[in-house]
Amino acid sequence: MGQLSETQLRRLEEHKYSCASTSLMDPLMQKWWCWLVDQCSLTLAPNLITITGLIINIITSLVLCYYSPDAKQEVPRWACFLCALGLFIYQSLDAIDGKQARRTGTSSPLGELFDHGCDSLSTVFVSLGVCCSVRLGTLPYWMFFQCMMAVTLFYCAHWQTYVSGTLRFGMVDVTEAQFGVMAIHLISVIFGSEFWSLKGTSVLSPVVPLIYILAPAVLIAWKSPENLYLQNPIVYLLTFGCVSARVTNRLVVAHMTKSEMAYSDSSLLGPGALFLNQYFNCPIPERTLLYVVCAYVIYDVVKYCRQVCLEICQHLNIMLFTIVPRCPPASGHASEKNGSSSTSKYMTRSISKAKSH
Incomplete structure (x- = not known):
């Protein structure tokens, strides 16, 4: 028995992609994405673009995991730069696969499913890469919280889509978060991962x-x-x-x-x-x-x-x-400290002066 029923397959044919975005950075990146998709051959399948970006993202993240398997060791700076570059490549390819599909007339529900499926896997590896870059393993429970929160937010975004029928992106959303992760990696490149200790x-x-x-x-x-x-x-x-x-x-x-x-x-x-x-x-x-x-x-x-x-x-x-009363010192010690001791000191000085004269 397959994963999808006949009814589900028929309804899939009726699906229409709906998206609303108020992202701050998406409009700034559109020129780069439009230029990039124009460089792609019309014979290049959109899903191949998506999976290529995912593979690059996974490999660069695993490099960090290799050098810091428990996210506690300091990782090489070049590995952090590689991870930032891998995420930028993934972001760019993920942004143009839909453009390539519309450009080549190959848009389909499979493409949307494939895109979001790759995003769900990318979220896991991006989270692990950040943990290694900032050595979050030194606080394992915060590491657990960070990774679980990332995948939970991704799930809830699609839960909202399931309910409303529209995938919504806020002013600070996926693109901004990805640039934030890249900035973290680049800070590790400049100052070393010890900076995030x-x-x-x-x-x-x-x-x-x-x-x-x-x-x-x-x-x-x-x-x-x-x-x-x-x-x-x-x-x-x-x-x-x-x-x-x-x-x-x-x-x-x-x-x-x-x-x-x-x-x-x-x-x-x-x-x-x-x-x-x-x-x-x-x-x-x-x-x-x-x-x-x-x-x-x-x-x-x-x-x-x-x-x-x-x-x-x-x-x-x-x-x-409050002030705790202190026991007064013994009388002998007090006289020695405040009286005889001081007197003998001055007497000694006086005698010394007298001898000098």
Whole structure:
């Protein structure tokens, strides 16, 4: 028995591709994609273009996995550059396969299925490549979250398509995410994968958590269909201000303890929830979620500060808000320190001066 029933095959003939996009970068890339497809022979099958890009993407990602099988080792810089180049080639070929199909009059439901099927596999390898490039294996649970989130977002995008009948791309979507991944690889090329160490000692390492705060703050306010910032400026700024305070406190602790500063932070889960809610077309009212996130980040920063203060107090044997009376020193020692010792010192000086005269 086959995978598709006769009914499914008949309905497949009636399928019409529907897509809506407000991507910021797609219009900028159209000239490159149109030029590239014009260089292709009219005898070149669109699906062959798609599979070629996928194979290149998989091979370049596996090179990184070879040098860092558990995503903990530092990978060669040339391998990161190769992976970035492989993703750019895949992106370009993936963008022109549909153009080639329309150009050659060979558009079919198979082409759409083949394209999205290759995208689903590419998502897995792109995620693994990023993990190796930034050494995310040093935090295995974050690595698990990142990879699972990538494939989940891809699935949910097509779930939305299944329900609405139209594949929708937002202003910041696949193309922008791919360029973001390429930028990560190129940073690893310039500074080395050690730059992304989750406990970085680099002078630039504190910049990364700041970017994690500023980027979501700007994007969420910009993309909000409910004008989340303009309608709730105090709560919005309080939310991201508390996240910034949390990260700043960790920077101060890292400085005072001469230790490394981790990039990941539990307070970033709040902005992440707002971002994901927008990605799924706001199933939760944005204002309601903002208030929940605000409460969470306030709790998180208070909890962190409390724990740090208590741990330091316990270690130094001091109190936070009170002064513990100290036992006065023994009288003998006190007189020696404050009286006889000082007197003998000055007497010695006086005698020395007298002798000199």
